[in-house]
Amino acid sequence: MHRSLQQLADTDGGVVVRRAALQVVDHTVIDRAATSGDIVRVCPKTFVDAARGADRRTLLRAVARYGGEHGALSHTSALEVWRLPAPATGPIHLTVEHGHQLRGATGVRVHRRKAPLDDVAVRDRMRVVRVERAVVDSWPLLELDAGRAPAIVAVNRRMTTPDRLMAAVEQAPRIGGRRGLVRLVELLQAGCRSQLELWGYQRVFVGAGFEGLRWQAPVRIGGHTVYLDAFDAGTGVDFELDGTEFHAGLADRERDLRRDAALQAEGFTVVRFSHARLRRDPDGVRRDALAVMGARAGAWLQHWRRPSSAG
Known part of the structure; x- marks a missing residue:
């Protein structure tokens, strides 16, 4: 790989964003690296160093870079970033503000939110929805014990509280399986911790x-x-x-x-x-x-x- 392009990837945790790369190399260098397989496309105009293409954290970082200031990793992908129980396989989830036309890609699922994307934090240099929102949004995607584990672990680690989780549930009236999630949070409010x-x-x-x-x-x-x-x-x-x-x-x-x-x-x-x-x-x-x-x-x-x- 071209030395400047390699340095750019190393600086950004293995990620190469075309817009940033054009500031240090010509577009032909980027195209040649993509054609030769030195970098691998994850999202439109967003690549990762091929040597780190199988690393889940690098892929999460690439999708977060693609989302920019109008997007954030969400659902089970946000759980991964927060290091809460979540499957480290399957699509990477990105939520974007309404009106911003970011497209999905193979292995990337884009969710559009009509409300402002204001429940966002930065963790490990990635924009990610806050713990409570990640737990609630992930609920319909997980089954049985796997669905309950993120909330239980988050409360045990004092990353959130049952009351804050309940407030997040109340902001998602149409979420699938909502009754079961409400019951789980009620049990956490009652003091259950496992x-x-x-x-x-x-x-x-x-x-x-x-x-x-x-x-x-x-x-x-x-x-x-x-x-x-x-x-x-x-x-x-x-x-x-x-x-x-x-x-x-x-x-x-x-x-x-x-x-x-x-x-x-x-x-x-x-x-x-x-x-x-x-x-x-x-x-x-x-x-x-x-x-x-x-x-x-x-x-x-x-x-x-x-x-x-x-x-």
């Missing part, structure tokens, strides 16, 4: 006896705040839902044991249910949970009465 907690909230810890459960309840222990998966304030019982993602190794187990010991020293009762049992035996989990709560109610009240009676 796929397993969503399952527990909807399928296991339901019915009489579980009305007072608080999900992800904050508790101060030893000068630190810990969050209890499902806490019953009336009995002091904390139900921990052990998902495979976070409870797979010895270090995770030792961390949980230390945490449980600190809670029990303060009078809490910690009961852990495995991912497998929660999925396979929800009725049995319900029976055991109610039995533990019934047995511990009196002890919890006694624990909290002692300091006042001693005083």
Whole structure:
């Protein structure tokens, strides 16, 4: 490849925009590089260095450059840029403001928005719609757990909040599967923070006896705040839902044991249910949970009465 063209590509993360390239080389140099395969066309007048043509991040950057100031990466492509769970395959999505005639290309899908494109951020030198909009727009494109994961992870990483997600949902009244998305955000507002907690909230810890459960309840222990998966304030019982993602190794187990010991020293009762049992035996989990709560109610009240009676 021509040295100046190579330097331009290296400067812009492997991307060559024809307009910028014409400032340093003649158009014949660009045409020759495209014909020889040194650069590969991604969008009209937008290329990538062939050596990086299979790199997803480079392709995302090229589409973002094509969109310019009137476009932004969106949908699942925006999730990729935000490093949220998303398939790293399929078309790259670009949303553009109404009235700007950007065309799609092979592997690139252009969405046109009538409202102003004002919910945009810049991340890794790419214009991208904000997290909340990316989650909402991606919802109809993903299935089951894959559709719920971006919202859950974004909230857990404090990249957004359930309330901000709900506001974004309210701005998209015609989105496909909207009822399911609203329900997901409501569960996040209720305190659920994992796929397993969503399952527990909807399928296991339901019915009489579980009305007072608080999900992800904050508790101060030893000068630190810990969050209890499902806490019953009336009995002091904390139900921990052990998902495979976070409870797979010895270090995770030792961390949980230390945490449980600190809670029990303060009078809490910690009961852990495995991912497998929660999925396979929800009725049995319900029976055991109610039995533990019934047995511990009196002890919890006694624990909290002692300091006042001693005083």
